[in-house]
Amino acid sequence: MGRDFAFDVVIVGAGLVGVSFALILKKKEPDLSILVVESNKLISSGKIAVPDSDIRGIALSRDSKKILQIAGLWTVLEKSAxxxxxxxxxxxxxxxxxxxxxxxxxxxxxxxxxxGRYLRSTLRKNLSQSDIQIWYSTEIIDALIEKDRVRLVTSNTKTDIIAKLMVISDGAYSKTASKLGFCIKSKxxxxxxxxxxxxxxxxxxxxxxxxxxxxxxxxxxxxxxxxxxxxxxxxxxxxxxxxxxxxxxxxxxxxxxxxxxxxxxxxxxxxxxxxxxxxxTTSFSEEMIRARSVLLGNVAHNLHPVAGQGLNLSLRDAAKLAEAVSLASNANRDFGSVSMLDQYRKDRLHEQQLIAAFTGNLQPLFSSKNFILRLGRNLGLFSLDFVPVLREKFLHFGINGRAF
Ligand SMILES: Cc1cc2nc3c(=O)[nH]c(=O)nc-3n(C[C@H](O)[C@H](O)[C@H](O)COP(=O)(O)OP(=O)(O)OC[C@H]3O[C@@H](n4cnc5c(N)ncnc54)[C@H](O)[C@@H]3O)c2cc1C
The missing domain is CATH 3.30.9.10 (D-Amino Acid Oxidase, subunit A, domain 2)
Known part of the structure; x- marks a missing residue:
C-alpha cells in the first residue's frame, strides 16, 4: 500500500485552462491546497518548462483580460499582447x-x-512561483468516491491522492473523463x-x-x-x-x-x-459534473478553432467555478458536493450550449435563413466574444427565441 496525499482541489491537465483555473482559484483562496497533475514530462530548465512551439495567436476578449488581471497575470501578458x-x-x-x-x-x-507559447509559458512560470504543486508524468487511472472526498488512483502505483474536488481539464481527448465514463459527443x-x-x-x-x-x-x-x-x-x-x-x-x-x-x-x-x-473535431460533454468532479476546458466543450472562443469561454467557466468554490469554502460548505457543482452547471450551461451550437459547424452559416445564423454570418464569429453587448443580446435571443 502506497502513501496518500491530501489536497483540497486536484486539477488534471496543465493546459491553458487547467493552469489558469489553478491560478485564479489560488488568488481567490490562498489557503486552499491545490495539486495539478500533468501526463507530459517536464521538459525543463530548472523548474520552468521550456517554451513550446505553439505559434498560434490566441485572441482574448475583454472579459478574459479582466479574469487574467484579477489572477495577477495580465501585467506580464500585456507586454506581448x-x-x-x-x-x-x-x-x-x-x-x-x-x-x-x-x-x-x-x-x-x-x-x-x-x-500561445507566451501565454503557456507565463502561466507555467506563475504556477512554479506559487505554492500550487504540479506533478508531471502522472495520470489518474481511477476515482473512488468516499464520504466527503474522492480517492484518485494515480499511474504512479505507490501514490493515491485524496481530494475534496477533482477538476478534469485534460483536453478534448480526455482519458480521465472517458475512464470515468463521462459521455462526450464529438463530431x-x-x-x-x-x-x-x-x-x-x-x-x-x-x-x-x-x-x-x-x-x-x-x-x-x-x-x-x-x-x-x-x-x-x-x-x-x-x-x-x-x-x-x-x-x-x-x-x-x-x-x-x-x-x-x-x-x-x-x-x-x-x-x-x-x-x-x-x-x-468539435465536442460537447453531455455531463458537466458528478459528485466531486467537474469538467473544464476543451473536455467540456471543444469549439471550432476559427471561432476564437474556446479559451475565452473556458476562462469565464473557470472564473465562475473559482467563485463558487470560494463562496462555499468561506461559508464552510462542501465545495465538492453535487448540489454546489450543480449550481455551477446551471449557471454556465446555457452560454456553453449556445456558443457550442453556434460555432459547432460553420457550414450552415453559408446557407441558413435562420436569423441567428445570419447574424453570425454578417457579424462574424469573433464579434460574438469581442463585443460583449452582442454576446449578451445573443444569449438573450437564445433564451427568449426572439430578436432583440
Ligand atoms: C488553431 C486554434 C486556434 C485557437 N484560437 C483561439 C482563440 O483565438 N481564442 C480562444 O479563446 N481560443 C482559441 N482556441 C481554443 C483554445 O486553444 C482551447 O480552448 C484551449 O487551449 C483548451 O485548453 P485546455 O487546457 O482545455 O486543453 P489542452 O490545451 O488540450 O490541455 C490539456 C492538458 O492536459 C494534459 N493531459 C492530457 N491527458 C492527460 C491525462 N490523462 N492526465 C493528465 N494530463 C493530461 C495535456 O498534456 C495538456 O497539458 C484555439 C484553438 C485552436 C486549435
Whole structure:
C-alpha cells in the first residue's frame, strides 16, 4: 500500500485552462491546497518548462483580460499582447463587409492577441512561483468516491491522492473523463485547419479578419511586430481532401493561394512560417459534473478553432467555478458536493450550449435563413466574444427565441 496525499482541489491537465483555473482559484483562496497533475514530462530548465512551439495567436476578449488581471497575470501578458482595434468580416464573392471598430469612448480595445507559447509559458512560470504543486508524468487511472472526498488512483502505483474536488481539464481527448465514463459527443467536420504566421508588407493596424469563402474560413489575427516585420496569425479551414495540397505546397504557392482567397485587405503576404495542420473535431460533454468532479476546458466543450472562443469561454467557466468554490469554502460548505457543482452547471450551461451550437459547424452559416445564423454570418464569429453587448443580446435571443 502506497502513501496518500491530501489536497483540497486536484486539477488534471496543465493546459491553458487547467493552469489558469489553478491560478485564479489560488488568488481567490490562498489557503486552499491545490495539486495539478500533468501526463507530459517536464521538459525543463530548472523548474520552468521550456517554451513550446505553439505559434498560434490566441485572441482574448475583454472579459478574459479582466479574469487574467484579477489572477495577477495580465501585467506580464500585456507586454506581448497586440490590441484588436477592429474586426473585419467579409464574404468572398459577396459585396457586404461588416466592420466593428473600437468606439472612441472605449478605454480598452476590442480584445488582444497573445501568442500561445507566451501565454503557456507565463502561466507555467506563475504556477512554479506559487505554492500550487504540479506533478508531471502522472495520470489518474481511477476515482473512488468516499464520504466527503474522492480517492484518485494515480499511474504512479505507490501514490493515491485524496481530494475534496477533482477538476478534469485534460483536453478534448480526455482519458480521465472517458475512464470515468463521462459521455462526450464529438463530431468530425471533415475539415482541417492550417495554422501559420504570415509576414505582411505593411502594418496590420490591429485589425482581426474573418473571411468566409465557399471552401472554408480564413481568420487572420494581428501579431506584435517582430524584428521590424509585420505579422499575422493565420487559421485557414479547408475540406480535408483539399488541405493536403496546401500542406505540401511550397511557401510561394501557399501564399499565392492564400492571397487569392483572402485578397489584399491585409497587404501583400511576403513570407510564411512553418505550417501546422490538424483535423477539426468539435465536442460537447453531455455531463458537466458528478459528485466531486467537474469538467473544464476543451473536455467540456471543444469549439471550432476559427471561432476564437474556446479559451475565452473556458476562462469565464473557470472564473465562475473559482467563485463558487470560494463562496462555499468561506461559508464552510462542501465545495465538492453535487448540489454546489450543480449550481455551477446551471449557471454556465446555457452560454456553453449556445456558443457550442453556434460555432459547432460553420457550414450552415453559408446557407441558413435562420436569423441567428445570419447574424453570425454578417457579424462574424469573433464579434460574438469581442463585443460583449452582442454576446449578451445573443444569449438573450437564445433564451427568449426572439430578436432583440
Ligand atoms: C488553431 C486554434 C486556434 C485557437 N484560437 C483561439 C482563440 O483565438 N481564442 C480562444 O479563446 N481560443 C482559441 N482556441 C481554443 C483554445 O486553444 C482551447 O480552448 C484551449 O487551449 C483548451 O485548453 P485546455 O487546457 O482545455 O486543453 P489542452 O490545451 O488540450 O490541455 C490539456 C492538458 O492536459 C494534459 N493531459 C492530457 N491527458 C492527460 C491525462 N490523462 N492526465 C493528465 N494530463 C493530461 C495535456 O498534456 C495538456 O497539458 C484555439 C484553438 C485552436 C486549435
Amino acid at each position: 497586440t490590441p484588436i482595434e477592429s474586426i473585419h468580416v467579409s464574404d468572398k464573392g459577396h459585396p457586404g463587409i461588416a466592420r466593428l471598430n473600437r468606439s472612441p469612448d472605449d478605454i480598452d480595445p476590442l480584445g488582444y492577441v497573445v501568442e 468530425a467536420l471533415g475539415q482541417k485547419a492550417i495554422i501559420a504566421n504570415v509576414t505582411l508588407d505593411r502594418k496590420h493596424r490591429g485589425i482581426a479578419y474573418e473571411r468566409f469563402t465557399q471552401s472554408g474560413v480564413v481568420a487572420m489575427l494581428p501579431l506584435s511586430t517582430s524584428m521590424g516585420q509585420f505579422k499575422a496569425s493565420l487559421v485557414w479551414t479547408r475540406p480535408s481532401e483539399c488541405a493536403l495540397r496546401l500542406e505540401k505546397a511550397t511557401d510561394g504557392l501557399f501564399l499565392d493561394e492564400l492571397q487569392a482567397q483572402f485578397g489584399y485587405r491585409n497587404g501583400i503576404f511576403t513570407d510564411v512560417s512553418a505550417r501546422a495542420s490538424f483535423v477539426i
